[in-house]
Amino acid sequence: xxxxxxxxxxxxxxxxxxxxxxxxxxxxxxxxxxxxxxxxxxxxxxxxxxxxxxxxxxxxxxxxxxxxxxxxxxxxxxxxxxxxxxxxxxxxxxxxxxxxxxxxxxxxxxxxxxxxxxxxxxxxxxxxx
Numbered sequence: 001x002x003x004x005x006x007x008x009x010x011x012x013x014x015x016x017x018x019x020x021x022x023x024x025x026x027x028x029x030x031x032x033x034x035x036x037x038x039x040x041x042x043x044x045x046x047x048x049x050x051x052x053x054x055x056x057x058x059x060x061x062x063x064x065x066x067x068x069x070x071x072x073x074x075x076x077x078x079x080x081x082x083x084x085x086x087x088x089x090x091x092x093x094x095x096x097x098x099x100x101x102x103x104x105x106x107x108x109x110x111x112x113x114x115x116x117x118x119x120x121x122x123x124x125x126x127x128x129x
Contacts (some may be wrong), residue, residue, distance in 0.1 A: 004029040005123050006097055010116035013125060014071040017097070018113060025074050028101040029061065029092065031127040037063035040089040043072075045102055050078045052105060054112050059102075063093070070102070074112050080104035 009017040019026040034040070042062035045121035052058050052072040059070045081103050085091045093099040117125065 005119040007119045011122035017088045018073045025105045027103045034093045043089045076107040078104040
């Protein structure tokens with residue numbers, strides 16, 4: 001099975017992604033991360049208004065196999081969290097780039113994404129090309 005990595009996203013080596021829309025960044029986890037985790041059973045996400053710092057943990061994702069920390073790909077303030085995936089975490093696995101997003105963050109500095117990977121670079125990392 002070939003996993004998808006949309007070209008309009010930026011990726012981190014910790015398997016989070018960012019979709020930038022002006023100063024709002026939508027944050028989620030990649031299809032590769034979902035594939036590795038298996039069935040997702042629990043999500044812990046920060047509250048609206050919480051400040052995130054790039055590289056810091058912002059929550060956890062729990063599957064039947066493991067519990068993993070979620071790392072913030074960018075610094076900013078949480079403006080929205082996906083209540084639907086908190087209630088039904090399996091949605092992350094069903095549609096990681098659409099309905100399965102985790103947070104929306106008002107970013108402090110878009111330049112922080114300069115180090116993030118393109119879809120091709122990320123695909124090379126996870127598929128070992």
